Amino acid sequence: MIGKAAQLWAAFVFLHFILIMENKPIARTLRLLSQLMELHEGNPFKIKSMANAAFKVDKLPFRAAGKTFEELEKIDGVGKSTAAKITELLNTGTIAELEELLAKTPAGVVEMMGIKGIGPKKVAIIWRELGIENTGELFYACNENRLVEAKGFGLKTQEDIRKAIEFRMASNGKFLYAQVLPEANELIEQIKSIFPQGLVDFAGDFRRCCEIIDKLIIVVGSRDQEIAFNTLQHSEIIHNIRTEGNHITGEFKNGLQVDIVCIEKRHFYAELFTQTGDGAHVQAVLSRTAETTDQPEDEELIYTKAGLAFIKPELREGTIFIERAASNALPQLIAYPDLKGALHNHSTWSDGINTVEEMSLYCRDELKLEYLGMCDHSKSAFYAKGLSIERVLQQQEEIDHLNKKLNGFRIFKGIESDILYDGSLDYPDEILKRFDFIVASVHSILKMDEEKATTRLIKAIENPYTTILGHPTGRLLLSRNGYPINYKKVIDACAANHVVIEINANPFRLDLDWRWHQYALEKGVWLSINPDAHRKEGFLDMHYGILAARKGGLYKERCLNALTLQEIMDFFGRKKSGH
Numbered sequence: 363m364i365g366k367a368a369q370l371w372a373a374f375v376f377l378h379f380i381l382i383m384e385n386k387p388i389a390r391t392l393r394l395l396s397q398l399m400e401l402h403e404g405n406p407f408k409i410k411s412m413a414n415a416a417f418k419v420d421k422l423p424f425r426a427a428g429k430t431f432e433e434l435e436k437i438d439g440v441g442k443s444t445a446a447k448i449t450e451l452l453n454t455g456t457i458a459e460l461e462e463l464l465a466k467t468p469a470g471v472v473e474m475m476g477i478k479g480i481g482p483k484k485v486a487i488i489w490r491e492l493g494i495e496n497t498g499e500l501f502y503a504c505n506e507n508r509l510v511e512a513k514g515f516g517l518k519t520q521e522d523i524r525k526a527i528e529f530r531m532a533s534n535g536k537f538l539y540a541q542v543l544p545e546a547n548e549l550i551e552q553i554k555s556i557f558p559q560g561l562v563d564f565a566g567d568f569r570r571c572c573e574i575i576d577k578l579i580i581v582v583g584s585r586d587q588e589i590a591f592n593t594l595q596h597s598e599i600i601h602n603i604r605t606e607g608n609h610i611t612g613e614f615k616n617g618l619q620v621d622i623v624c625i626e627k628r629h630f631y632a633e634l635f636t637q638t639g640d641g642a643h644v645q646a647v648l649s650r651t652a653e654t655t656d657q658p659e660d661e662e663l664i665y666t667k668a669g670l671a672f673i674k675p676e677l678r679e680g681t682i683f684i685e686r687a688a689s690n691a692l693p694q695l696i697a698y699p700d701l702k703g704a705l706h707n708h709s710t711w712s713d714g715i716n717t718v719e720e721m722s723l724y725c726r727d728e729l730k731l732e733y734l735g736m737c738d739h740s741k742s743a744f745y746a747k748g749l750s751i752e753r754v755l756q757q758q759e760e761i762d763h764l765n766k767k768l769n770g771f772r773i774f775k776g777i778e779s780d781i782l783y784d785g786s787l788d789y790p791d792e793i794l795k796r797f798d799f800i801v802a803s804v805h806s807i808l809k810m811d812e813e814k815a816t817t818r819l820i821k822a823i824e825n826p827y828t829t830i831l832g833h834p835t836g837r838l839l840l841s842r843n844g845y846p847i848n849y850k851k852v853i854d855a856c857a858a859n860h861v862v863i864e865i866n867a868n869p870f871r872l873d874l875d876w877r878w879h880q881y882a883l884e885k886g887v888w889l890s891i892n893p894d895a896h897r898k899e900g901f902l903d904m905h906y907g908i909l910a911a912r913k914g915g916l917y918k919e920r921c922l923n924a925l926t927l928q929e930i931m932d933f934f935g936r937k938k939s940g941h
């Protein structure tokens with residue numbers, strides 16, 4: 363019986379397959395085959411005829427699926443060998459040659475060929491020469507200016523690719539905080555100008571400074587709710603405006619969902635509170651009050667009524683900070699002006715685009731910082747022009763020279779040392795000890811199980827030369843998951859070895875994740891907000907780092923780069939002498 367049912371099912375699936383097999387999927391398969399042949403440097407003549415056949419099949423005025431081999435062969439631009447491939451595809455659902463090529467191509471590389479503006483030739487360079495294996499890594503590489511180095515790519519191509527990927531990323535409706543920020547600010551200014559007397563503020567995950575935003579919520583309080591609603595509904599401030607109850611929804615050009623809540627002015631703060639915290643947080647606060655006020659004159663009052671100190675929007679995640687608000691022991695959150703320097707940065711010595719001197723002057727004169735930590739890539743990072751021992755020594759000489767010139771401003775000699783597969787660092791001890799500080803990061807062989815990754819990191823943390831653990835999971839938000847780590851073990855090891863953990867401030871990373879900041883702080887671990895700047899403007903990412911750090915509840919007393927120049931010199935000195 364089972365055999366019979368399975369046969370029937372197979373027959374059904376097959377028939378169904380034939381029926382839905384219009385020309386488009388056939389053409390798409392042939393095109394993929396030609397692209398893969400090109401990627402793997404196949405016979406140029408065959409590649410061309412396959413690509414041509416794909417084009418022809420796509421434009422056929424009849425269904426190819428119903429045709430015999432002989433009929434297919436006669437189609438202009440198809441020919442014998444392609445007709446055989448089509449027949450094979452129609453009979454078996456695939457093509458053996460295609461399967462073979464797919465088997466030796468990482469899935470992410472295949473995906474990259476679908477990005478507008480890069481054909482197989484460029485993908486081959488990206489994959490083989492730059493070691494990039496998926497769209498997420500490619501996007502990151504564009505942002506780090508790494509494509510410009512490769513042959514056949516210029517600044518313009520890099521920018522086109524970056525935009526094409528950004529467009530694709532938008533299709534899943536989620537955005538990085540940094541991608542939302544400029545338009546969000548523009549929109550709220552527009553709304554404020556429409557209602558100069560009204561109360562207008564962000565709410566939702568954007569107000570909570572979440573690293574990923576899937577909806578922008580704005581609350582508008584006005585004296586006449588109906589007028590406000592009608593005005594906004596007929597405005598053109600967002601696309602595809604729809605209405606639902608007192609909500610006006612629509613989207614940004616890039617596809618981000620926008621939700622504007624119109625409310626009478628006297629209910630504004632109650633609504634703002636409800637729309638800001640996540641569900642668990644709002645519930646936890648409200649459950650502490652017997653009588654709710656639906657017309658509070660500010661948000662503070664809602665917390666006061668609940669017997670809590672005011673909890674800032676970024677901390678309104680679940681119940682983490684409720685207890686501490688109840689005992690009036692909330693952290694004094696770190697703020698941007700608390701930062702005194704920027705550690706972990708790249709220059710033209712490796713893959714950065716500004717010189718050490720340009721980076722220093724920017725920090726000193728524009729950002730008014732006291733020090734800069736240079737951490738170019740170490741020798742194993744060949745794709746990023748990692749420094750040989752000889753070049754390390756040359757760079758250190760340059761830094762000595764600049765330090766004499768810079769009049770009180772200090773450049774620290776650091777390195778971003780690759781953590782090798784076995785957890786060791788990338789230079790012998792006699793070189794490692796020449797640095798003022800060392801950021802140890804994983805950049806290669808990212809596919810590891812949790813145990814391997816954790817052991818690898820801990821080995822690096824236990825190295826006496828490691829000062830800071832760089833981007834602990836290697837994640838690229840919305841693009842690439844990090845390797846899995848046992849956070850507690852890694853953080854415990856940092857505590858035991860007095861290793862600082864980086865909050866990589868790049869909006870794609872924000873790694874260490876804010877959800878682990880409290881655990882790290884409880885264990886006595888210091889955190890450092892590192893821009894990982896590859897150009898002058900990259901230092902500004904520290905603003906995003908600050909937001910993530912505040913979300914994690916970080917205060918300045920435990921932030922490494924909030925130390926003054928003298929303090930951090932002492933800190934590095936103590937670490938180097940083993941405390």
Ligand SMILES: [Zn+2]
Pocket residue numbers: 778803805832833
């Ligand atoms: Zn790195």
Ligand SMILES: [Zn+2]
Pocket residue numbers: 706708778894
């Ligand atoms: Zn770096």
